[in-house]
Amino acid sequence: MRSNTTIRGNRRRNLRFAAAALTVAAGLSLTACGNGDSGTDASAKGSSAKGSSSSSAEGSAKTEGSSKAEGGSKAEGGSGSGGSTAGNDAKAGSGKDTTAEAAANNAMQTSTKVTFCKTEDLAIDAVDAAPDETSGRINITMINRGSTTCSATGFAGVDIKDADHTSNPIERGPAQPRVTTLKPGDAAVFNLAYTIDNSGNSLTSPTNILVTPPNETHTVTLDWPAAAGDIKGAYTDVQVYPTHTTK
Missing domain, CATH: 1.20.5 (Single alpha-helices involved in coiled-coils or other helix-helix interfaces)
Structure with missing residues (x-):
């Protein structure tokens, strides 16, 4: 137990x-x-x-x-x-169309625009036109022999050739060009002005006048008018004036 x-x-x-x-x-x-x-x-x-x-x-x-x-x-x-x-593009498009139309109009105007007379279409001649015994003046006439209207506006290029075979450029006179438009058969005129030397001791002996019409590059050679008085001073004393119509 x-x-x-x-x-x-x-x-x-x-x-x-x-x-x-x-x-x-x-x-x-x-x-x-x-x-x-x-x-x-x-x-x-x-x-x-x-x-x-x-x-x-x-x-x-x-x-x-x-x-x-x-x-x-x-x-x-x-x-x-x-x-x-x-919308702006559309407007711009309209503007472009207007511009194109304007260009077309300009082209049409250009096609009918009067061009400058060409030397080959002009009959050119020089004559003595002195108003008295002291004021020398030579008128150079250009007649449009072409078939279309042309412009002879401006100054012609002029050189005077001397007996010693030198060529002397003539300076422009103090005058403003006048619009000179020539229809077929019309004439334009410009002149050379100088003082006449009556002493008989002139230092110049001009033989020819070389003329280049306004805005042209081709030149024609003209005879110095036999009746023209002697130039007083030098060729630098001669001046050329712009063209104008004879009407």
């Missing part, structure tokens, strides 16, 4: 085991509860995150939709601008 002391010792040990088991069970229960809370929190957090994501997504969708809508409005505005641009 066991002693009372042994029995008491066994009971105490059993009680300790039971207490320990209860402690372990309580710990496990608390852990389970803790894990459950964490899960709940996680779920809650997940829900919040999900809700936030949904809200963000919805907000983004709304923003994007709004942006697209606004973009659409802008696009429509752009179309309006495009329409305006098209």
Whole structure:
């Protein structure tokens, strides 16, 4: 038979085991509860995150939709601008058409525009036209022998050739050119002016007059009029005046 002391010792040990088991069970229960809370929190957090994501997504969708809508409005505005641009282009096109028409009109005007007389179409002659014994003047006449109207407006180029075979350019006189339009058969005239030397000691001996009509490059050579008085001074004292009609 066991002693009372042994029995008491066994009971105490059993009680300790039971207490320990209860402690372990309580710990496990608390852990389970803790894990459950964490899960709940996680779920809650997940829900919040999900809700936030949904809200963000919805907000983004709304923003994007709004942006697209606004973009659409802008696009429509752009179309309006495009329409305006098209309108401007149309206007510009009209301007271009007008310009083309103006160019055509200019071309037509140019085709009927009077051109300068060509040397080959002019009959040119020089005569003495001195009004008195001190004022020397030589008239040079140009008759339009061509088939169309032409212009002889301006200054003719003139050189006087001397007996020593030198050629001397003549300076322009102080006068403004006059419009000189020649129909077929019409004549234009210009003159050389100088002072006559009656001393008999003139330093010049002119033999020819070289004439280049206004705006031409071809020259004709004329004889110096035999009846013309002697030139006083030098060829630099002779001046040429612009053309004008004889009518």
